[in-house]
Amino acid sequence: MLSISNLSKTYLPDKKEALKGVTLDIEKGEFTALLGQNGAGKTTLINILAGNVLKTEGMVKIGGYSIGSHALETKRIIGIVPQDTGYDFVFSVYEALKKQSGYFGIRHNGEYIDELLESLYLTDKKFSNIRGLSGGMKKRFLIAKALVHRPKILVLDEPTAGVDIEMRHTLYDFLIRLHQSGTTIILTTHYIEEAEKLCDRVVIIDSGRIIADEPKTQLIENFSRKVTVEFQFDFELDSADMAFLNAYNPQIEEKTKLRLRVLKKNLPEVFQLISRRNMEFVDLAIEKPTLEDIYLSIIHR
Numbered sequence: 001m002l003s004i005s006n007l008s009k010t011y012l013p014d015k016k017e018a019l020k021g022v023t024l025d026i027e028k029g030e031f032t033a034l035l036g037q038n039g040a041g042k043t044t045l046i047n048i049l050a051g052n053v054l055k056t057e058g059m060v061k062i063g064g065y066s067i068g069s070h071a072l073e074t075k076r077i078i079g080i081v082p083q084d085t086g087y088d089f090v091f092s093v094y095e096a097l098k099k100q101s102g103y104f105g106i107r108h109n110g111e112y113i114d115e116l117l118e119s120l121y122l123t124d125k126k127f128s129n130i131r132g133l134s135g136g137m138k139k140r141f142l143i144a145k146a147l148v149h150r151p152k153i154l155v156l157d158e159p160t161a162g163v164d165i166e167m168r169h170t171l172y173d174f175l176i177r178l179h180q181s182g183t184t185i186i187l188t189t190h191y192i193e194e195a196e197k198l199c200d201r202v203v204i205i206d207s208g209r210i211i212a213d214e215p216k217t218q219l220i221e222n223f224s225r226k227v228t229v230e231f232q233f234d235f236e237l238d239s240a241d242m243a244f245l246n247a248y249n250p251q252i253e254e255k256t257k258l259r260l261r262v263l264k265k266n267l268p269e270v271f272q273l274i275s276r277r278n279m280e281f282v283d284l285a286i287e288k289p290t291l292e293d294i295y296l297s298i299i300h301r
């Protein structure tokens with residue numbers, strides 16, 4: 001569906017290498033999170049897909065068409081929601097969406113536009129000037145604009161930045177439905193729990209290079225071999241007495257809680273050690289790392 005190989009981008013005149021040999025294949029139906037710190041190269045990659053930035057080296061194919069030689073074909077297949085909402089159109093929402101449809105030679109799609117506005121909670125803004133929309137409304141307008149030609153792939157560059165929490169959840173539902181109806185989706189976000197909720201594949205980009213690319217479940221599984229176990233006792237603990245657990249990095253919290261870092265396969269041994277000391281615990285919690293924990297540890301590796 002989308003094939004990127006050895007893609008590089010150097011911005012002149014400072015020779016800033018924003019992308020350094022990125023290779024990425026996206027299959028039909030995937031929902032991929034593209035994660036990375038500020039300046040990692042996410043928007044550069046998306047702008048190349050959108051045809052707004054020229055690549056320096058490498059190959060990009062969308063639906064089998066090369067972006068350089070088949071700009072119009074690739075634009076029909078992909079819809080891009082840009083990060084930048086700084087559009088100062090003089091048009092109303094409806095006029096802008098009709099104009100965008102016209103760009104693809106689509107007419108008589110008023111009903112579909114109404115549907116889009118309805119699902120994105122913009123119906124009452126249909127005839128408002130875009131300039132007068134709030135930041136969160138502009139984001140939603142840009143999603144509608146990216147979808148007017150019913151693209152097979154939707155790429156969203158931080159669609160929920162600056163969107164209030166309730167509307168963010170509404171957008172999640174919208175994107176889940178869109179994905180279920182067959183659209184391939186790539187999403188960048190700084191809200192990692194958003195990627196955890198929505199995506200099935202996680203790609204992490206760092207200083208222009210892909211440093212992780214895995215199915216989400218596998219990534220979490222790989223990092224979950226070690227868990228945090230928290231025992232709650234009904235008596236105060238003394239750190240000097242915890243030396244027998246030194247292999248598990250014992251931490252005492254609030255005097256009566258003991259936290260250990262344990263490989264899952266060593267859990268039985270830990271329980272044995274504790275029961276041999278006749279330390280009866282009154283409560284127990286086992287925590288797996290979240291995608292956010294995993295993301296941070298990959299970024300700082």
Ligand SMILES: Nc1ncnc2c1ncn2[C@@H]1O[C@H](COP(=O)(O)OP(=O)(O)OP(=O)(O)O)[C@@H](O)[C@H]1O
Binds near residue numbers: 016018042043045
């Ligand atoms: N038009 C440009 N001219 C020169 N350098 C640029 C340009 N656009 C981006 N860069 C540089 O390229 C690098 C990657 O920027 P990019 O916008 O792709 O990052 P990003 O991952 O989208 O970050 P953010 O999370 O902040 O949106 C940065 O060092 C940035 O300063």
Ligand SMILES: [Mg+2]
Binds near residue numbers: 043
């Ligand atoms: Mg960006």
